[in-house]
Amino acid sequence: MPANHPSGRTQRHRTSPIAPSTLAAFAALLASARLPRADAAYTPLKTYSGSSFFDGWDFYGHYDNLTNGDIDFVNRTDSSDLAYINSAGNAIIKMDNTSTVLYPNKRRSVRVQSQDTYPIGSLWVFDFVHVPYGCSVWPAAWSQATVWPEGGEIDTFEGVNLVQNNQYALHTTSGCTNSNSSSSNFTGTLTYGNCDTSANSNSGCTILDPRTSSYGAAFASNGGGVYATEFSKNGISIWFFPRANVPSDLSSNSSAPDPTGWGEPVARYGGSSCDVPTFFAPQHLVIDITACGDWAGHVTNTTGCPLTTDLCYTSFVLNSSNYNTAYFEIPSIRVYSNADLAANSSASATATNTSTSASTSGSSAPKSAAGRMRVGGSLLGAVVAGMGVLVGGWALL
Template sequence: MFPASLLPLAFLLPFAAVPVTADTYDMVMEYAGQNFFDDWTFYNNFDNLTNGDVVFLSASEALSSRLAFVDTTTNNAIMQVDNSSTVVYNDKRNSVRLQTNVRYGVGSVWIADMLHVPYGCSVWPAWWSNAPDWPTGGEIDTFEGVNMVTNSQMGLHTLAGCTVTGQNQSSTLLNSTDCSYLDNSNQGCITTDPDPASYGAAFAAAGGGVFVTEFATTGISVWFFSRADVPAAITANSSSIDTSTLGVPVGNWPSTSCSSSEFFEPQNLIFDITLCGDFAGATTVFAETCSGVCYNDFVLGNGSNYDTAYFEVASVRVFSKEGTNTIVQASAAPRTVPAAALGVALSTLAVAAVAALL
């Protein structure tokens, strides 16, 4: 969720045809329906993290202004940029950034089913995770887009010493192999999804899709499935998931030269939408797909530029490998979890008091 150029691509990888080593995981948490927003913390501050031209609202402000709400017709969660207020010069536009109250450690899988992702000139959305003391504890970007590009990207950001070798992934579009936040202005080790339906208008036209993140001792993997290609292992809404049935991931960062256990701590899952900032507003990046001046020509004014700047999410489901301390801190017991999976959740609950990232 930090600056990294989508184009040009630095490397081409050969297509990998062998699935990544996998495991079976049991569901421990579900964010869905009318209770979707119950266990999240909203940032409640201007964007002092990536210098975006937004103010991230508190939970009460976001809900009352309907920048975060559950659509009663579809039961899907909506998170969006303010598209109705008039913003004058030197002011910022309202938006949302929220993270789970629970952190998930090695031995976790999280699956996000989305119908729509934010896009448009100046728009910088992400579905990602990090540990509270970033860059210590690392960052996993499952989905990130910017402006009007046609493909999303995924990747890692870590302390120095994490590099990528031996990747087993379907994408041949590898931007970089050094994950250190100190390298290449914190570009991270980024892979671009070759599927044009992974972002923007094409994502919406395809009915959205599903992002799967596996945070395992053997490495980190990300899958993206456009709606028509979502496998039965996911559409069945089972209380368990076997990642070996998902095929080759789009992006893979094996532990061979970047140990998941060494460089990554339990992660808060995060949705956010900022505007302009270090990435979308960078002159060269903005000019790739948009014209004009990012803040002046898009953030300012009546907000009609942001009619497509919203997430629509059907669910986020989190799974755990039995025997791991997956849930580090929770504000409430897992909801809507089958009895068998709940037993795993309770057996893996650790009571360590870990401060959440504000």
């Protein structure tokens, strides 16, 4: 920089010419050096895997009073046949596919929520070998703040019935939006742009994955895949990688994932249309499987299931064999932190335990029914011929 001369004029210092050999050596040094990322690397924060997978989760232990599904979510004490570790060392979370359910009873299933919350500056990675699908089946892997909707919700994986494409979404208070003008930043198809829970029957701002391997039977036949959600002050980005295309830094033994090398995400939100620190608080991770309800129960005839004039409940829920594919198989769920992407860049992302004790009886309502309060509404959009996917708008997500 030029030095300020006492006279007020800028004094420029004369320097001797640099020898060509010195310039060449300096250029070689720069070429051989790996420039650091602008942001610090992600570091491991929490891993759910193996025999300890279910440590650190609360079981809902109540009927589905959030999305009006025909399900009783089990408590931890009664979960041994629906939430367990299989012979491969993977976690199984499933619907009951063996019990006889008599009218008007509900079928048993699982909803778990992490006791820890993960703040802005976190990256969570869902590694799934199999995801639930089938007529009336409505699974999701998502996150929500302790106070909903004020702290926001991020839907990483969600679908219904026999659809072939995963849907991503945010649910927030009024003011967070997404638009086609930002579609160059993600590869999915924007179906709704308003994230406000009070708009469009709480559809959220939704993006559809164009790949049929992202959900259902095709997902399973391809060996599953990995979903990664980056929760950054700069935006929320979600990637999906089929098993054959999972980056090496997202392998189970990787300690330093680097999203800058993954290409464009399939879904992205943020920027001036949705300031993440304004609309989002630390998130609990949630995995659940319900049946029928506000979304799956209204679109069975347009999402690959047999045409029926009967109720979703009587058509499907009473038949246990309908749920043979209604399960998650999960090698691991991993969470990483990056201090530079936290809401306050001077503070590192750390997991915070906000849990009360896990439900053990299931006889009383949970202390909090935050999140996923879906209400009935119009189902907008059209079914793509031959694909069985609703692309104009997946209402009631």
